[in-house]
Amino acid sequence: MVQERQQERPPLPSLDMSWKTQTIQWGTRAPVHKDGGLTLEAINTGAYAEIPDYWEDRTRMPRGAFNPPGSSGVAIGGYYLRHKSDLWADNAAELYEEAISRRWSSAESIPWEKCRGLPDDVEMAIAQVSTELSQQASIEIEVVSSWLQQMSYGYHEVKVFLATENFDAGRHFEVFRKRALVNGGGLGLESPGQVNRMLLESRAGWTETSLLVHILRGVFTRTVYRYLAAYAPTEVEMLIGRRAAQDKTRHIAYAMQHIKYAVNHVPGQGRAFNAGLTQAELVAARDDADPVLWECLACIFGGGVRGMDAGMKVVARLRRTYVEDYLQRLAWIGIDHRAALSPEYVRLLEA
Amino acid sequence: MVTANDPFATYKEYGKEQGYDLRWLERRDVWGQQLDSTAKKGGLLLQDVDSGVAAEVPDESRNLTGRTRGSIPRTGVPRVGNYSVRTKADIWLRNGAELYEEAVARQWASATDIPWHTIKPLPDDIERAECQLATFITEVEFVAGDVPGKWISAVTPDYYEPRMYLISQVMDEARHLDVFRKRALVNGGGLMRRTGNTQGVVGGNIDSARDFTEMSARLHISGEGSVLTLFRMGELMAYNDAEKHIYRLCAQDESRHVAFGVMHLQYLGSIETDRREEIQSYLDEAERALVTGASGQNPAARGLASNAALAVLLGGGDDKVDEGMKTLLAVRQRQVKEYVQRVRVAGFGERFENGRANPMLEQYLKVY
Ligand SMILES: [Fe+2]
Numbered sequence A: 001m002v003q004e005r006q007q008e009r010p011p012l013p014s015l016d017m018s019w020k021t022q023t024i025q026w027g028t029r030a031p032v033h034k035d036g037g038l039t040l041e042a043i044n045t046g047a048y049a050e051i052p053d054y055w056e057d058r059t060r061m062p063r064g065a066f067n068p069p070g071s072s073g074v075a076i077g078g079y080y081l082r083h084k085s086d087l088w089a090d091n092a093a094e095l096y097e098e099a100i101s102r103r104w105s106s107a108e109s110i111p112w113e114k115c116r117g118l119p120d121d122v123e124m125a126i127a128q129v130s131t132e133l134s135q136q137a138s139i140e141i142e143v144v145s146s147w148l149q150q151m152s153y154g155y156h157e158v159k160v161f162l163a164t165e166n167f168d169a170g171r172h173f174e175v176f177r178k179r180a181l182v183n184g185g186g187l188g189l190e191s192p193g194q195v196n197r198m199l200l201e202s203r204a205g206w207t208e209t210s211l212l213v214h215i216l217r218g219v220f221t222r223t224v225y226r227y228l229a230a231y232a233p234t235e236v237e238m239l240i241g242r243r244a245a246q247d248k249t250r251h252i253a254y255a256m257q258h259i260k261y262a263v264n265h266v267p268g269q270g271r272a273f274n275a276g277l278t279q280a281e282l283v284a285a286r287d288d289a290d291p292v293l294w295e296c297l298a299c300i301f302g303g304g305v306r307g308m309d310a311g312m313k314v315v316a317r318l319r320r321t322y323v324e325d326y327l328q329r330l331a332w333i334g335i336d337h338r339a340a341l342s343p344e345y346v347r348l349l350e351a
Numbered sequence B: 001m002v003t004a005n006d007p008f009a010t011y012k013e014y015g016k017e018q019g020y021d022l023r024w025l026e027r028r029d030v031w032g033q034q035l036d037s038t039a040k041k042g043g044l045l046l047q048d049v050d051s052g053v054a055a056e057v058p059d060e061s062r063n064l065t066g067r068t069r070g071s072i073p074r075t076g077v078p079r080v081g082n083y084s085v086r087t088k089a090d091i092w093l094r095n096g097a098e099l100y101e102e103a104v105a106r107q108w109a110s111a112t113d114i115p116w117h118t119i120k121p122l123p124d125d126i127e128r129a130e131c132q133l134a135t136f137i138t139e140v141e142f143v144a145g146d147v148p149g150k151w152i153s154a155v156t157p158d159y160y161e162p163r164m165y166l167i168s169q170v171m172d173e174a175r176h177l178d179v180f181r182k183r184a185l186v187n188g189g190g191l192m193r194r195t196g197n198t199q200g201v202v203g204g205n206i207d208s209a210r211d212f213t214e215m216s217a218r219l220h221i222s223g224e225g226s227v228l229t230l231f232r233m234g235e236l237m238a239y240n241d242a243e244k245h246i247y248r249l250c251a252q253d254e255s256r257h258v259a260f261g262v263m264h265l266q267y268l269g270s271i272e273t274d275r276r277e278e279i280q281s282y283l284d285e286a287e288r289a290l291v292t293g294a295s296g297q298n299p300a301a302r303g304l305a306s307n308a309a310l311a312v313l314l315g316g317g318d319d320k321v322d323e324g325m326k327t328l329l330a331v332r333q334r335q336v337k338e339y340v341q342r343v344r345v346a347g348f349g350e351r352f353e354n355g356r357a358n359p360m361l362e363q364y365l366k367v368y
């Protein structure tokens, strides 16, 4: 009986110690800083700081790990973005740490009790704007998260930064949902959907998607956040607008750095993007023809339905600010888009 | 026409005269219902905000335009949602919003919440083992970032609660990837060998699952379950306060990830009883992986470099690996015990009474 039990015992693990000497660089000591601690940037030192132009490996091998001989060619599937120019941005590591150090919570960081007692029309306008902003964040989540597994492990800084963008967008989804519901305004109409479709259907590469989701849409969303903060009826909308704009600034900063890098390294890409954006603006113009978002913003800015005429002037300024900011950021990237701007966007500039 | 029960009638009258559309100015079902953000500790929580149509979670979702649950559909909006998960039971759990809010409240920063200065130079054999283990963990952590990422965009926004949880998980895993990479590079060591060809590819089977529950059983119950047990026993292999903090904080996160898997299985098993056999077959696989290490996710699995590294760390040096192996067997035994407990909580414990469970599990529990 005892004998049998012995035989059933699973074999004892064998110990392979061959890994002990397998490292491409030993003796690395990343600096820990007094205030900032140990950052993702700081560990990019020596061999570990080398970011290759092409990442051959399609497993989860960490950059700088020792790849055992005979294991090349193994692949998980996915990880199709393998050129540095497909996704890289020098500021990704820094933005990642910034996102973490500036995290906030919609549950606890917003003084919700301070948004009571607004006029009914203003409350409804806020509920509608919140519904659309919540949906914009929801679409952003779908767009960004669907690309994660395509991104090679060799560029982990970008992957982890985008994890923070997703988390930010999740927060924007729920903070605006909470705002729509906290006073009983309720969720309003869904978005018109043309830009949403364009973002989700973009498949030429992550760079194109980033251009659309971060620059075309993202710069617009950030402008709305900032105007919402500036014309906020209460401290609640002011804080939400400010903090969401701060988050959005990071997403745009990644995109600017990345797209600049991409157009500098991929011949013809800047030209293609310049033409593509004109088309994208026409799609955006279809959404913009719908009056709901503009009326609600005008109602908030003008202090009610009776102030909407005055509010519309602020809306026109918001839209002009957006197009100016959009053009400036494209110019920084290296795309001189002014001459290719769609007639619809030109009209906004002239308004 | 001013009617008594339209609170917006006078606004509408004025607005229409001015040529405004005002389609948005319609009374909603929750009109006038204020939410009290002070009622509970923790502020205004996601699990407390929905009521009326916003709270109605359909068993089958027909939302293909990406609208948020409870918002009002418009005609003429293109269908863009290529959502393969549109059946509630396929993804649902009873407290997804709670798990999300808990994740938000418990975020931490690997840069500043780990007392990195407590790491002092270690003997070479220990540092090498630390670095090998950290290399392994940084490699596997983002399995749980990439794979949930893919599923987030496959889930209809009508089931936003589990989606939000998955977003928080991707964030957690980014931090785990990063904290272990930092550990490998902070103390005079470096990254070591990636998990080799003998074990196939790390997490490959988790990536390939085409059903969410199948993926979740492999990832949350089996893979992350093993990792959670190991992190919980982190005290045994930590050589300083920094490492203790890393294991403790990661374990806190992993327990949410495992809880998601358990609670999803619990929900699915109670709603779709005709899928129970199928789920049991996923658990058969999970157990095979658990006892053989075939999942590639368990650092304590035999034959992996991380297994040997653990033996060095648990024993206290290259010359004490035999002692380390004994402790490691205790780790594996606890992994099995906790796995059994999770499956029981998920409502599939009958496999341990009716002989279906992998016989090796029982041997682990009895022999060692
Ligand atoms: Fe993890």
Ligand SMILES: [Fe+2]
Residues within 6 Å of the ligand: B144, B173, B224, B253, B254, B257
């Ligand atoms: Fe996890």
